[in-house]
Amino acid sequence: MTIKSDVYTTGSSRRRFIQNCTIGVVALSSGSLLGCLAKHKATGQRGAASLTFSLDQNWLFGGKFTDAAFSPGFNDSAFKQVTLPHVVSDLSWQDWDEKKWQDVWIYRRHFTVPENLQGMRIFIKFDGVMVTASPSINGYALPVHLGGYLPFHYDITDHIKQGENVLAVKVDARWSSVPPEGSKNGKRAVVDYMEVGGMHRSVSLYAVPKLYVSDVFAKPADVLTANRRIVVNCTVDTAILPGKSVKLRVEMRDGNNVISQAERELYIAKTGQTELSLSLSGLQNITLWDIDNPKLYDIITTMLVEGQPLHNHKTRIGVRDASFKLDGFYLNGKRLQLFGLNRHEVYPYVGFAMPERVMRKDAEILKYDFNCNVVRCSHYPQNDAFLDACDELGLMVWEEVPGWQYIGDDAWKEILLQNTRDMVIRDRNRPSIIIWGTRVNESASVEELYSKTRAIAKLLDGSRPTSGSLTPDTRKDWQQNWHEDVFAYDDYHAEPDGGGGVGILPAIEGYPYFLAEAVGQYNYPTGKGFNSYYRRSGEAKIQQNQAIAHAQAHNKSAADPRNGGVTAWCAFEYSSLLNQYRAVKYPGVADVFRIPKLGASFYMSQGDSKKGAVIHPNFYWDFSQRSPTGPGKGAAIFSNCDELKLTIDGKEYTTVKPDTKNYAHLKHAPFFVDLEFTDQKPGELKIDGYIGGLKVCSRSFSPDHKQNQFSLVVDDKEILGDGSDATRVVFRITDKFGAPRPFTDGKVDFVVTGPGIIVGDNPFNLKESGGAAAIWIKAQPKTSGRITLQATHEVLGSKTITIDVNPTTPTTSI
Structure with missing residues (x-):
């Protein structure tokens, strides 16, 4: 076991939960509240220490499960030592065979609890296990957890012993009736993304006093008024009645600077959970969280017994007002066109089992490389580290419950309701999240179910709207079946003129409107080549179409002032068993490795030229057998310059301006130029970019292999x-x-x-x-x-x- 002390680090999801349940050093050596206080006074300690117990290292993976391996006395010396996150089977980047992980597996972890935790309540927390986890501690079976995308924890106080403890985890990665999976009429329901089995997120052990702050929701209120405040709803969990004066003190801090503070007596009449609300005011001069300045503050909640701090809870917030209105989306009172992509968390080689740094990199790519201001987490709650990065970078988030079109039986629905609760509680302090997806992606309108998921989100949060994506089939009867706050639609239709252009329907009257998906696969061919569309190694002309389609979708949606924006389909290629080629689906503007394809050239050009002028041709300067005549007529160049000058072989070829007539609603319209060469292959191409008559950037390209x-x-x-x-x-x-x-x-x-x-x-x-x-x-x-x-x-x-x-x-x- 690794203990990390006082290590609050911005962006570290592995430590986040432990920071939220920190313990006073006074409580480490005593099982009684009075003993804790007596030691606190004797040592002169002030405040609470922060401890993290990471269990990510030193796991033993035994492969396929056997009953004997669940026993604490089992000889696991032949097991393979692994570190979390971990996937149960070896994978390449394509040709994934689900039979490799569709089985039951066993993990074991030996650890010793420090003696100074005697008398504390000890918990173990799993951030995510795919798909079903059956843990046991020292032979005692803990409740089974169903679902791979949200955390779960257990109180193991009564099952811990001095000396070595054994934690065994049975992981069932087989297809089951757990969202998003299921079966209907004896047949498996299709899911568009593969769920590779394993312990793909972190595991932690934490200890708290018998009286502690278990949860804090810090909800900004009246943000755009003079009465701006933070309503702090605290949950206290106690295994004993203190018999002493107990107070809660809440502070809002910017670093070490206390911005606002509130304190209130807490009356505890019973064991279990007690809730208390406090309000932080005097916030007129704070900085609001924004996409260009994502300012974050700490909320520190301290429990004091007879005036002495026993336990504190730390969470991070940003103060902002995000609202969907009939005329679009507003952030802090200003209309902002949502410009983004959908993201799957699946990676080559390891499925979901990438570490924090790699998860954070996806957010950086979306924000800085692709200039997105929003991402849709399709189609499940995603890793803490990715969401931490979104908070810090100013990347807004649509987060939704696990699911893909299918709705199961009553037991399945109960799991979905629990998923909704867990998702909202885990992430409701995040400023980046602007909407809850409380409907299963592209599913039928089952109002009885969705009235419950919607009510859960409203009860636990209430500060964010709810939604869920509709398809043409479910849109037909939306007047009878739509009860969410924001009307979200997956618009994949082409223009009816047969020209192949992207069609965008007008916004629905009477509701805030948003496109949860667009482009992606609307123009997949139905014949040969269907499964390899947009592959980097595929036909160049088809690759070029992708960026144009994305530009058309964003331009046409922005032309409708009632359309709040688009999260287009999609950022990264991903593993799938549906409409795929060699188990990879190719609608991403970047590949599975997160390397931009031609489809990303549009997104990469939409940044502020003051922060960097760019030129991204939507073609390859390649005259091989795959593209013998070059980029072709009307080839696009994406840039945030206002003029481009092209030279070929050192000779001036043409000067072009952006096509603001046909792309008037983009930040930076594309440039179009004829680059078809049938008689003689040209030499080197140079493109110079100008703003206000000044040359600001240049790129060169060679056809010489x-x-x-x-x-x-x-x-x-x-x-x-x-x-x-x-x-x-x-x-x-x-x-x-x-x-x-x-x-x-x-x-x-x-x-x-x-x-x-x-x-x-x-x-x-x-x-x-x-x-x-x-x-x-x-x-x-x-x-x-x-x-x-x-x-x-x-x-x-x-x-x-x-x-x-x-x-x-x-x-x-x-």
């Missing part, structure tokens, strides 16, 4: 040596200027030295991935030093990168 280069780039130069942390390494073939060269192949071999391992295919053939791919480098547990990775392309030679592995501090291993 003989000068191709092998590129190797790592996301992070440093990672932690905790056995979980990892960073992405992107490798690809480029032209001599670094531009993508998609229709290339070749085997790449990797050699790693130092305290790290490769997560990915070794060797890797670039043919199927279109000349670009990635692996991840993961640090070994309890290590430090330097990792060196050498990648060798069979034709273009070798490149080397280094990654420093830093020791985790402060730590104490037990």
Whole structure:
């Protein structure tokens, strides 16, 4: 076990829950409340210490489950030592076979509880296990938990012993009647994304006094008025009656600076949970959370017994007003067009089992590379680390319950109701979340069920609207069956003129309106090639269509002032058994490795030119057999400049302006230019970007494959040596200027030295991935030093990168 002391770190989901249940140092050595206070006075301690007990390291994975392995005395010396997050089966990036994980598995963890926790209440918390978890502690079976996307915890105080304890977890990864999965009339319901089994999120152990603050919801109220305040609803959990004066003190802090404070007596008449509400005022001068300035504050709730602090609870908030109105979405009183993408959390090689750093990277890509201001978490609550990053970066979030079209029986519905509760309670303090998806994605309008999910969200939060995406079938009778706050629609239709353009329907009258999905697959062909649409290694002309479709969807939705915006389908490719090619579905504007495709060129151009002028052609300057005549007529170039000058072979070719006539509602309209060459293959292309007559950026492209280069780039130069942390390494073939060269192949071999391992295919053939791919480098547990990775392309030679592995501090291993 690793104990981490006083380590509140912005963005660390693994520690977040423990920070929210911190314990006073006075309580560590005494089982009684009076003993805690006496020791507190003797030591002169002020305030509460923060302790984290991470159980992510030193797990033993035994493969397929046997009854004997559940026994605490079982000899598990032959089990494989693993670190969480973990997936039960080896995977590549494509060709996933669900039979590999559709089984029952066993994990075990040995640990010793420190003696100074005697008399405390001890809990174990799982952040997520896919799909069904049956834990036991020292042979005592804990209740089974169903569902893989939300946390669950157990009070194990009465089952802990001195010396070694054994935690065993039976993981059932088989298809079952748990959202989103299920079966109807003896047949499995189709789900568009694969759920790979394993303990794919963190596990923690925490200890608290017998009287402690178990939950705090800090809800901003009247944000845009002079009466701005935070209503703090506190839940206190007690196993004993204190018999002493108990108070709760709530502080809003900016770092060490106390912005506002409130205090109130707490009367405890019974064991169990007691709720109390306080209000923080005097907030006229605070900074509101915004997409460009995502200011965060800490809410510290301290329990005082006879004036002495016993326990505190720490959570993080942002103060903002987010509302959907009939004329669009408003953030802090200003209309803001929502501009975003849907995100699946599935990764190559490991499914959902990526560490925090990698999860956070997705938020950074969406915010900084793709210029999104919102993301839809499709179609389940996603990892704490990703949501932490959204809070910190100013990336707004649609979060929704697990599900995909299917609705099961009464037992299934009860699980969905619990999912709704757990989702709202876990994430209601997050400023990034602007809406709750309380309907199963694209499902039938079952009002009896959704009236309950909606009521749960309103009861537990009440500050955010509810919604859920509709399809054309469910939209037909929306007048009778729509009872949510925001009308959300998946608009995939094409224009009726047969020209292939994206169609966007007018907003529904009388409701705030938003497009939960658009573009994606509306134009998938029905014949040959259907399952490989938008692949980087596929037809260039089809790849070019993707960015244009996304630009059309956002432009047309913004043209309707009643349309609040779009989260288009989708950010990243993902594993699927539906409309897929080799178990990968390809509607992402980036591939499974999170490498942008041509489809991302539109998004990458929509940033503020003052923060950086960019040029992103929606084509490859490649005159191979795959595209012998070049980009073609009317080729698009996406840029945030106001003029582009093209030269070919050093000679002026053309000057173009953005097409603001047909794309008047985009921040930056695309440029179109004829680049079809039937007689003679041209040489190098140079594109210069101008703003106000001044040259601000330039890019060059070469058609000469003989000068191709092998590129190797790592996301992070440093990672932690905790056995979980990892960073992405992107490798690809480029032209001599670094531009993508998609229709290339070749085997790449990797050699790693130092305290790290490769997560990915070794060797890797670039043919199927279109000349670009990635692996991840993961640090070994309890290590430090330097990792060196050498990648060798069979034709273009070798490149080397280094990654420093830093020791985790402060730590104490037990």
